[in-house]
Amino acid sequence: MVRPRVSNPDLDLYQSGTLVRLVGVNTGYGASTVLFGVDFEARVGEVALVTGPAAAGKTTLTHLLRLALPPRSGRTVILGVDVARAGPDVRAEVKRRIGYIAEDPVFVEHWSAFDNIAMPLRMGGRRARDYHDDVRELVDFVGIGEAADLPVQQLSGAERRRTAIARALASKPQLILADDPTANMSPADGRRVARLLAEMRRVGAGVVICSQDESLAECAQMRRWRIDHGRVTQVDEAAPQAEAEVE
Amino acid sequence: MKGEPIGFDRALFWTLVFAVFAAVAAGLGARVVDRLATGYQEAATNYAVVRVIAPEGPYAVAAAQVALSEAPHVSSAAPMTRGRAAALLRNWGGAPANADELPDLSLIELELAPATPGADVAGDIVAALAQAGVTAEVIEAPADGASANMAARVRTIASWGAVAFGAVMAVIVWLAARGLATRRRELVTVMCDLGATRAQAASRIGDEAAMLGLSAGGAGAVLAVIVAVVLLLLAAPEVSLQALPAMIRPLDFAPLVAAPMIAALAAGLGARAAAGDIHAQAARLG
Numbered sequence: 142m143v144r145p146r147v148s149n150p151d152l153d154l155y156q157s158g159t160l161v162r163l164v165g166v167n168t169g170y171g172a173s174t175v176l177f178g179v180d181f182e183a184r185v186g187e188v189a190l191v192t193g194p195a196a197a198g199k200t201t202l203t204h205l206l207r208l209a210l211p212p213r214s215g216r217t218v219i220l221g222v223d224v225a226r227a228g229p230d231v232r233a234e235v236k237r238r239i240g241y242i243a244e245d246p247v248f249v250e251h252w253s254a255f256d257n258i259a260m261p262l263r264m265g266g267r268r269a270r271d272y273h274d275d276v277r278e279l280v281d282f283v284g285i286g287e288a289a290d291l292p293v294q295q296l297s298g299a300e301r302r303r304t305a306i307a308r309a310l311a312s313k314p315q316l317i318l319a320d321d322p323t324a325n326m327s328p329a330d331g332r333r334v335a336r337l338l339a340e341m342r343r344v345g346a347g348v349v350i351c352s353q354d355e356s357l358a359e360c361a362q363m364r365r366w367r368i369d370h371g372r373v374t375q376v377d378e379a380a381p382q383a384e385a386e387v388e
Numbered sequence: 389m390k391g392e393p394i395g396f397d398r399a400l401f402w403t404l405v406f407a408v409f410a411a412v413a414a415g416l417g418a419r420v421v422d423r424l425a426t427g428y429q430e431a432a433t434n435y436a437v438v439r440v441i442a443p444e445g446p447y448a449v450a451a452a453q454v455a456l457s458e459a460p461h462v463s464s465a466a467p468m469t470r471g472r473a474a475a476l477l478r479n480w481g482g483a484p485a486n487a488d489e490l491p492d493l494s495l496i497e498l499e500l501a502p503a504t505p506g507a508d509v510a511g512d513i514v515a516a517l518a519q520a521g522v523t524a525e526v527i528e529a530p531a532d533g534a535s536a537n538m539a540a541r542v543r544t545i546a547s548w549g550a551v552a553f554g555a556v557m558a559v560i561v562w563l564a565a566r567g568l569a570t571r572r573r574e575l576v577t578v579m580c581d582l583g584a585t586r587a588q589a590a591s592r593i594g595d596e597a598a599m600l601g602l603s604a605g606g607a608g609a610v611l612a613v614i615v616a617v618v619l620l621l622l623a624a625p626e627v628s629l630q631a632l633p634a635m636i637r638p639l640d641f642a643p644l645v646a647a648p649m650i651a652a653l654a655a656g657l658g659a660r661a662a663a664g665d666i667h668a669q670a671a672r673l674g
Contacts, residue, residue, distance in 0.1 A: 209673045237583030
């Protein structure tokens with residue numbers, strides 16, 4: 142017997158390829174509001190580049206999208222879930238489908254980069270012999286090579302950033318959030334990282350990059366957004382999507 | 389997930405070892421007090437010595453023994469040999485006595501049945517002997533109720549004191565384990581970022597702390613046992629290692645079993661609660 146399908150507009154939105162939709166969202170910390178009436182969207186197979194000056198609200202937008210900061214008003218639908226109405230377990234489940242690259246990534250410092258990268262896979266219940274090759278592949282993909290076996294506390298800033306990228310990609314997330322991923326990198330390293338992230342749209346992920354560096358837009362085709370004083374505006378109307386669909 | 393032992397963990401481990409060692413030592417101390425008090429209580433209430441005054445001679449002692457076997461309150465009666473008397477004198481701190489040089493003491497040792505409260509045990513025994521034509525006196529009468537109560541009170545105080553001390557040690561373990569969770573803050577934060585629920589993060593840290601508590605508890609208990617055995621052998625040279633198993637009662641194992649388990653529980657709960665708090669802070673920035 143076929144069950145009648147219960148209409149869920151949030152899920153429908155997700156299945157139509159919209160990974161993130163913010164409508165009139167306000168949020169902030171304590172008594173201060175940082176984001177005002179934000180309208181934003183990220184789609185599958187697309188890279189959204191959000192640029193703006195320091196203290197414009199980029200990191201706050203990232204925290205909102207990674208479900209660390211609750212919206213105060215407006216509508217926030219991420220991966221088919223209205224996060225304002227979701228309970229802690231549902232929010233945690235959504236977070237497991239998001240790869241987050243912080244501006245200053247947190248690691249278990251005395252573990253090796255390899256072990257840090259493998260952490261999402263261990264949390265998912267996979268055993269070392271099952272994920273070893275996948276993690277090695279990621280290590281090669283982000284180009285940290287031999288450094289993967291060193292404790293993270295011994296890595297350079299660029300190596301740490303690449304380790305964070307590899308960790309964010311390990312669980313094959315549907316949405317990748319990168320907060321200033323090229324900060325403190327040489328222009329060449331920065332472009333390489335931006336290209337790495339942009340590559341992820343080809344495997345069906347949506348990518349949101351928040352950065353001060355507007356030149357990242359030259360690295361790949363991206364939908365560009367501008368954030369200033371907590372207000373987000375779309376710079377260009379559309380960006381070509383990679384040929385991928387939400388499973 | 390792996391976590392290499394680091395300096396803080398070693399310090400925490402030895403803190404837990406010490407706490408469990410102290411708790412087990414207190415528990416074993418309470419058991420020793422309990423057994424000494426029980427021995428005293430039994431000796432004080434169930435033991436008496438009768439001296440036969442008249443007639444004199446070994447036949448009188450034999451007649452008194454027969455009469456005592458029928459006397460109220462008496463479970464058993466046995467004439468005191470010279471060897472036994474010499475041993476008692478030594479125990480009571482007297483000058484070393486040669487059994488062969490002791491005079492005929494005309495003493496009979498009695499093991500008494502539990503008496504009803506208010507019963508005149510000595511009077512009843514003397515009366516029973518008088519009926520058999522033996523004049524005697526009870527020279528070491530069973531203790532009165534107050535002495536027996538004092539022994540019971542000492543046992544209770546020792547037991548509850550050990551429990552209270554163990555509870556204080558458990559609180560120390562609980563607080564120390566919260567320190568472990570604080571040390572694992574970065575792991576909890578990363579787990580939170582990667583989508584672990586509060587319960588998952590708390591369990592991860594709580595389980596680690598519980599295992600640490602159990603292993604440290606085991607080490608502390610073993611250490612306490614070693615120290616206890618050494619002290620016992622020093623304090624009572626007549627006790628041999630071979631004789632020890634026969635002296636141990638099942639209840640003596642209670643502190644050894646309970647302390648490591650309580651340490652594991654307290655450490656697990658302390659770390660779990662702290663890890664949950666850290667996860668909550670990481671999960672909701674606003």
